[in-house]
Amino acid sequence: MLRCLLVFAIIISISTGFVNSHEETGQWSCDSNPQTRIKADYKPGVITLDGHSDDWVDVDGFEFSLLPALDPDQENEYDGGKMIVKALHDGNDVFFLLQVDGDYAYSTGISTKCPSVALMFQVGENASYHRMGGCAESPDSCTSKTCRGHEVDIMHFSIGSAIPGRLYGGNPIDNGVGNGGDRFGQLVDLYAWNPHCQYLDGISPSGNDSSAQNNWKGAWWHDSFTTHSGFMKEDSPYASGGQKGTYFFEFSRPLRTMDHLQQDVQFTIGQPSKLSVAFWYPVDGNPWHGSGHYSVSCDWLLLDISPGSTLPTKVDSTNSWDAASAFSLLLSVVSFCLSVFVGYWVSKAKSVPFTPLDHL
Ligand SMILES: *[C@@H]1O[C@H](CO)[C@@H](O)[C@H](O)[C@H]1NC(C)=O
Numbered sequence: 445m446l447r448c449l450l451v452f453a454i455i456i457s458i459s460t461g462f463v464n465s466h467e468e469t470g471q472w473s474c475d476s477n478p479q480t481r482i483k484a485d486y487k488p489g490v491i492t493l494d495g496h497s498d499d500w501v502d503v504d505g506f507e508f509s510l511l512p513a514l515d516p517d518q519e520n521e522y523d524g525g526k527m528i529v530k531a532l533h534d535g536n537d538v539f540f541l542l543q544v545d546g547d548y549a550y551s552t553g554i555s556t557k558c559p560s561v562a563l564m565f566q567v568g569e570n571a572s573y574h575r576m577g578g579c580a581e582s583p584d585s586c587t588s589k590t591c592r593g594h595e596v597d598i599m600h601f602s603i604g605s606a607i608p609g610r611l612y613g614g615n616p617i618d619n620g621v622g623n624g625g626d627r628f629g630q631l632v633d634l635y636a637w638n639p640h641c642q643y644l645d646g647i648s649p650s651g652n653d654s655s656a657q658n659n660w661k662g663a664w665w666h667d668s669f670t671t672h673s674g675f676m677k678e679d680s681p682y683a684s685g686g687q688k689g690t691y692f693f694e695f696s697r698p699l700r701t702m703d704h705l706q707q708d709v710q711f712t713i714g715q716p717s718k719l720s721v722a723f724w725y726p727v728d729g730n731p732w733h734g735s736g737h738y739s740v741s742c743d744w745l746l747l748d749i750s751p752g753s754t755l756p757t758k759v760d761s762t763n764s765w766d767a768a769s770a771f772s773l774l775l776s777v778v779s780f781c782l783s784v785f786v787g788y789w790v791s792k793a794k795s796v797p798f799t800p801l802d803h804l
């Protein structure tokens with residue numbers, strides 16, 4: 445309760461890229477920088493989903509301070525460094541790279557003692573960033589009806605059971621069951637109406653729907669690793685703890701999914717979507733808890749899915765059709781003349797009288 449009051453008491457103001465917070469009573473408000481737009485340009489055939497960042501060097505990144513999501517106070521900024529977010533799409537899939545400096549921390553099987561990341565997207569038109577959709581219902585009353593319009597889509601990757609460089613997320617076994625889970629790597633596809641009404645895709649308090657899928661895929665890496673090929677589970681923890689370096693988290697998802705439950709964001713080329721990025725880190729080796737995460741912003745950021753190229757103008761397309769029809773007209777005139785000539789030649793040849801051999 446105290447935390448809720450605190451959250452509501454915080455008023456954030458961002459000016460020229462940095463955030464100040466004041467504790468004031470009243471509604472939560474956040475003046476995030478409206479200029480902040482992450483651009484996902486059309487660049488097909490560039491990204492391999494392997495956790496490595498070398499293929500992203502020519503893609504512009506967007507840098508963010510990581511402030512505690514529940515109390516975005518500059519004083520409590522993540523002290524490991526900033527987060528760089530990159531995005532692009534290839535016409536079918538959208539790709540994300542999250543890059544954040546951090547001393548290497550990894551405890552096999554204990555996700556809360558490893559870093560973790562999540563992406564959150566607005567689905568319902570009334571879904572707020574604050575309180576993850578902002579539906580006012582409690583867990584025993586939130587349903588797709590009572591919280592209609594407050595849906596957010598979440599991808600959460602907890603790397604405690606994920607081998608670096610290996611691909612996790614949607615897999616045939618969990619997708620066969622029909623929900624957004626990932627039993628192998630904990631790269632799960634969720635939706636929420638508020639922090640207390642958060643479920644795997646397809647799971648709902650009022651009944652499950654086995655048509656859901658986990659549409660995300662992803663991998664992670666830390667640049668203190670010395671091998672670039674084929675880690676296995678027995679290599680865990682893959683590097684010694686505490687080494688300076690940078691974590692990389694790489695994700696992809698189809699622009700459109702087959703969701704019909706209002707649990708997935710649908711991206712449209714040429715249109716913006718609203719997103720946010722969260723980061724968990726075991727500060728000083730202490731396990732993190734669900735709400736104790738950092739965020740790149742105190743409100744939605746805009747994600748632009750850029751078109752590949754501008755369409756040819758009407759004049760150009762008319763001209764090309766004119767050329768094509770002129771050519772086909774020429775062809776048909778030539779073939780008509782040819783057929784008249786062949787017909788004349790055949791009838792002329794036929795006028796030679798036929799003389800049976802046995803009459804000779
Ligand atoms: C969003 O909120 C507005 C204003 O309260 C309302 O008119 C609209 O129906 C809501 N949208 C949905 C999808 O519930």
Ligand SMILES: *[C@@H]1O[C@H](CO)[C@@H](O)[C@H](O)[C@H]1NC(C)=O
Pocket residue numbers: 647648650651652
């Ligand atoms: C929905 O699925 C979850 C997880 O598989 C399960 O725990 C729950 O009992 C299911 N609910 C219903 C109503 O079948």
